[in-house]
Amino acid sequence: MADTSTRTVERALLLLGTVCDRGSVTLADAARDAGLSASTALRLLRTLEGTGFVRRDDNGYRPGMRVVQLGAQALSHESLVSLAEEALERLVDSTGESAYLNVPSHDGHGIYLSVREGTHSVRHTSWVGRSIPLEGSAAGAVLRGRTAEDGFVVVSNGIEPDVTAIAAPVISGGHVVAALSVVVPSYRITDDGARRIGRQVAAEAAGILTPPPTNTPPTNESTSPGAQA
Amino acid sequence: MADTSTRTVERALLLLGTVCDRGSVTLADAARDAGLSASTALRLLRTLEGTGFVRRDDNGYRPGMRVVQLGAQALSHESLVSLAEEALERLVDSTGESAYLNVPSHDGHGIYLSVREGTHSVRHTSWVGRSIPLEGSAAGAVLRGRTAEDGFVVVSNGIEPDVTAIAAPVISGGHVVAALSVVVPSYRITDDGARRIGRQVAAEAAGILTPPPTNTPPTNESTSPGAQA
DNA sequence: ATTTGTATTTCACTTATTGAAACGCTCATT
DNA sequence: AATGAGCGTTTCAATAAGTGAAATACAAAT
Missing domain, CATH: 3.30.450.40 (GAF domain)
Known part of the structure; x- marks a missing residue:
């Protein structure tokens, strides 16, 4: 499990998380919260903004519509x-x-x-x-x-x-x-x-996960004991 | 260079989008869909996986719980x-x-x-x-x-x-x-x-947006997701 | 046995990200 | 007015970090 992860993306997602947590956050706050320099946070937030994941209003950054869209899709799946x-x-x-x-x-x-x-x-x-x-x-x-x-x-x-x-x-x-x-x-x-x-x-x-009508033949795949009585 | 946006992050978010669109997608499909090389897609998807935005099962990648969580938060705000x-x-x-x-x-x-x-x-x-x-x-x-x-x-x-x-x-x-x-x-x-x-x-x-009673200045601070009475 | 497709690792290349510093700005304080 | 503090933004050189072709391994289909 070497470092198979990209720092930039991790940081951007972290930023997205703090924006969604707070509901509305200023650039400086978001940067502090995520431990990033202001310039980096600005760049990442702009990327998030360009893709609709966050949006700005006068008070700062807020969750974008893309987030609710993907969330709803995920839930429906x-x-x-x-x-x-x-x-x-x-x-x-x-x-x-x-x-x-x-x-x-x-x-x-x-x-x-x-x-x-x-x-x-x-x-x-x-x-x-x-x-x-x-x-x-x-x-x-x-x-x-x-x-x-x-x-x-x-x-x-x-x-x-x-x-x-x-x-x-x-x-x-x-x-x-x-x-x-x-x-x-x-x-x-x-x-x-x-x-x-x-x-x-x-x-x-x-x-x-086992609807009553069907009579499932005994399929035994129990890794952990107590597969239910 | 007025283009202040991060390619890596854009690609990762694009990938996230295709995963959520499809509901379940294999690495190769996701890569094709996003126009990325398999290795790049793999790296980015792993980052998304590590942050909970996607998860894997035997059939491939699926939207992760973080997505529904952030979506719900965004909606509530x-x-x-x-x-x-x-x-x-x-x-x-x-x-x-x-x-x-x-x-x-x-x-x-x-x-x-x-x-x-x-x-x-x-x-x-x-x-x-x-x-x-x-x-x-x-x-x-x-x-x-x-x-x-x-x-x-x-x-x-x-x-x-x-x-x-x-x-x-x-x-x-x-x-x-x-x-x-x-x-x-x-x-x-x-x-x-x-x-x-x-x-x-x-x-x-x-x-x-114009209910007569309250005169609320646009200072919306929803601090903690506390239960309202 | 061969082919096709997928997931994964490696690695040299260099692009793309980074953060300190500087700038302009607004607002509160003196 | 003058000062200072805080924020958003831009710049830019250093280099850390991401990239993709190729190689490998595995599985399933022919």
Whole structure:
């Protein structure tokens, strides 16, 4: 894994990241943030501008339309979100709580790929694209393959205070490719309730890539143990 | 040399574009598509991979999670979409037809920034991020400032056959910043009907950036993506 | 066995990127 | 007015960094 990467491009993408993070940023800020000299940052931002990835207004640089365009395209090509749609909906229907689909991202993080809001007036809220640490969160534990025997993970008051997260793995080819999760305000749930929802989430997660109708012959490809009961 | 742009970065972004367009593409195809040598394409794609903008699976390169993440962030910072929400909803309610918010993109195109589907069982459909030519479309004419006296543009069977598009400009600081539009199957509408909807769209478009109550100076700082109450 | 296509590595060439410095500018301070 | 601080921008010489042809290896198709 020698240095097969181009510094210029890395820097430009870094810059793009800070622009999107901040929503609106001045040249000097962006340069500082990315650790670049002003002239370099200017040149790269201009390139990004010329390709529509950022745009300028009087206040500085802002995410360009190309970013939302590519993002939307990418999402639409993500078959997981359509496959998980029904499962998310069933979870919301039967629990009234917010349900999510999380996938691993490039750095040691996960992100929310799909969101279905709960029906309770007090409910957990998140959004597509939001970043989630892999440690200290239920979905993160699942994504790292740390699922317990019973097929789901419960984390109370972890990263986010006052909420209990319940997650289960979506498995494909022996690998965890996503986490299905339900997040509920802690005051509203008991240990038993969490287990009940846990079993439900695990069942839905298992069903996402193995639709019930077909009777798949036993194809055994398990790298990691516990390919589900 | 007034050409201040970085070839490497341009190429990498071009590559990213083809990957997102195709959804899944092999190295050789991507290289051909972007007009690059295989070795260069490989190097750039690896850089994109290392930053999460693309990922690989057995079939080749696919859009990475970073793209959907940045796209979602960019959309959330786009205040226009929240400002236009109610207008879109009212248009759908009163016409039953699909209503859209279009903005100019970098190359001579526009894109769908917000979508509200109509209620008729036969209705026009599009999606966020979709590209739209600026010529031959109602929204395009509006975005180019070609709006007629009466404040709206009607195009029947232009780019898309069998549909009539009705668009009006969202104006800020004397510039057209977006187009609000309603698209209806041509068989369902008369000239008079189009004019009626046209006036409606124009009124809604005019109201998007001029809501009477608040006097907000353009100091938009969305600091942390915190949950709003 | 041969052909075709792909992914990957290597390497000499030199192009294209880099950052300090200088400049003009606006705004706030003295 | 004068001063200073900060920003955006341009210039330019040094050289770091990207480039692509060719070679290699592998796989699948003929």
